[in-house]
Amino acid sequence: xxxxxxxxxxxxxxxxxxxxxxxxxxxxxxxxxxxxxxxxxxxxxxxxxxxxxxxxxxxxxxxxxxxxxxxxxxxxxxxxxxxxxxxxxxxxxxxxxxxxxxxxxxxxxxxxxxxxxxxxxxxxxxxxxxxxxxxxxxxxxxxxxxxxxxxxxxxxxxxxxxxxxxxxxxxxxxxxxxxxxxxxxxxxxxxxxxxxxxxxxxxxxxxxxxxxxxxxxxxxxxxxxxxxxxxxxxxxxxxxxxxxxxxxxxxxxxxxxxxxxxxxxxxxxxxxxxxxxxxxxx
Numbered sequence: 143x144x145x146x147x148x149x150x151x152x153x154x155x156x157x158x159x160x161x162x163x164x165x166x167x168x169x170x171x172x173x174x175x176x177x178x179x180x181x182x183x184x185x186x187x188x189x190x191x192x193x194x195x196x197x198x199x200x201x202x203x204x205x206x207x208x209x210x211x212x213x214x215x216x217x218x219x220x221x222x223x224x225x226x227x228x229x230x231x232x233x234x235x236x237x238x239x240x241x242x243x244x245x246x247x248x249x250x251x252x253x254x255x256x257x258x259x260x261x262x263x264x265x266x267x268x269x270x271x272x273x274x275x276x277x278x279x280x281x282x283x284x285x286x287x288x289x290x291x292x293x294x295x296x297x298x299x300x301x302x303x304x305x306x307x308x309x310x311x312x313x314x315x316x317x318x319x320x321x322x323x324x325x326x327x328x329x330x331x332x333x334x335x336x337x338x339x340x341x342x343x344x345x346x347x348x349x350x351x352x353x354x355x356x357x358x359x360x361x362x363x364x365x366x367x368x369x370x371x372x373x374x375x376x377x378x379x380x381x382x383x384x385x386x387x388x389x390x391x392x393x394x395x396x397x398x399x400x401x402x403x404x405x406x407x408x409x410x411x412x413x414x415x416x417x418x419x420x421x422x423x424x
Contacts, residue, residue, distance in 0.1 A: 227278025244388020
């Protein structure tokens, strides 16, 4: 399998390069703000499968830069998917729980109604629709709360804050499944191989288990890292942000387990590996 990956230094792209001999394209080679260049890169490389691991992920900034986020999150994946459809190769695209409105307490299923709360979710949903409209073999993998030893994420933020503070206030009414980037990478590579073998693909959900609040996620980070930090749980309204966050980020992985045999990620085990990578534990 010759795999072309859009993205090079982000969490998921870094994990993919760690696990497989993929060809990763950075911004200097294929800038997602230029969708035509992304399509041209696919035609030039002629890989057997393409994974889009790049996106505009700055949720708050998307509120004031929705046009730019739309190009990167919607138009670029659409151009990639069209190129893959023309070449008759599978295209795998990563999306998010932010396409839902975050209501209720049941895990979101693939066919549940979508209703993004903000610009980031709207652009990611538009990307999903563009990928489907291209008409080629594809996978859309929705995930949530991604963390790793690479890039910027909640785990690294908590560790940084703990260097100077021994008490933190963290939101406790947003519930989801933290998901190691390494496990997402493994899942995508498995799905890519299955697609090449004739699997039909489609839209799937993949998240970590068990589900927790951000506050409980932080507590586990500090417990595993051996850092004495007290966490005060607070409601989302006490920590206002430009973009509204979904309260329910639970994702049902039942379809993925049935169709591909992939179980939800064990995020606590994944966290231990990330902390080891970061030199926080032996």
